[in-house]
Amino acid sequence: MTTARALPPTLLTHRRTAYRPRTAEGDGDLLASKFSGRPWLKADEAWPTCPNCNKPQQLFVQLNLATLPQPEQQRVGKSGLLQLFYCTSSDPLCEVECQAFFPFARSVMARRIDDPTGPTNLNASGPAEPFAPRRIESWEPIEDDVPGYEELYQMGHEISPEEEQALEEAERPATGDKLGGWPAWVQGVEYPNCPQCDAQMEVVLQIDSEDNLPYMFGDMGAGHLTCCPNHPDVLTFAWACY
Ligand SMILES: [Zn+2]
Numbered sequence: 001m002t003t004a005r006a007l008p009p010t011l012l013t014h015r016r017t018a019y020r021p022r023t024a025e026g027d028g029d030l031l032a033s034k035f036s037g038r039p040w041l042k043a044d045e046a047w048p049t050c051p052n053c054n055k056p057q058q059l060f061v062q063l064n065l066a067t068l069p070q071p072e073q074q075r076v077g078k079s080g081l082l083q084l085f086y087c088t089s090s091d092p093l094c095e096v097e098c099q100a101f102f103p104f105a106r107s108v109m110a111r112r113i114d115d116p117t118g119p120t121n122l123n124a125s126g127p128a129e130p131f132a133p134r135r136i137e138s139w140e141p142i143e144d145d146v147p148g149y150e151e152l153y154q155m156g157h158e159i160s161p162e163e164e165q166a167l168e169e170a171e172r173p174a175t176g177d178k179l180g181g182w183p184a185w186v187q188g189v190e191y192p193n194c195p196q197c198d199a200q201m202e203v204v205l206q207i208d209s210e211d212n213l214p215y216m217f218g219d220m221g222a223g224h225l226t227c228c229p230n231h232p233d234v235l236t237f238a239w240a241c242y
């Protein structure tokens, strides 16, 4: 943890609280918030497969909304699950063939399950080499997450050299895995637009390379799970790297 100087008030006016997942080795129960591990699936549902290679996708993350910090529940929902599946096949190389760095790629599935109750499938066959699961045990607030200079610029905030230096020293927006807050964009501001209403989608979760998930997005890239503010079922994931 850095003990950076306080950010200037001009930046703190844009402050949002982000939440860092505190994780532990091992899978949680079926309904747990987790990176990798066994997802909640309906009794008659197979493990989701990639339409490009027909192999089971990796579960990247499952979020149980009832366990999220309350301010985030107001944004993303108070109950149900969000699940992100991603194909990590290297032969064929689905990430490239399907351009999985762009939103709404075929080899990626992000979805909401409103009512995860009833009979479940505990025996679905997942990927041949599943990632080591990490269950999310709690969320630690980052109370002074602020936008990066490119996003500030888009918001009409002409950033001063002092502000730029303060962002750098404080390492804001925060990198690493985090819920909410301001995205640490790698290649500039890249919010997807909802295919149904064209609204700018909102960030739910930032997933960084080799943080909780043992996966590298290109060359140390970072990805963002986003949701349409008007269509709770429109979710997607995209990433960028250096
Ligand atoms: Zn695939």
Ligand SMILES: [Zn+2]
Residues within 6 Å of the ligand: 194, 195, 196, 197, 198, 199, 228, 229, 230, 231, 234
């Ligand atoms: Zn929409």
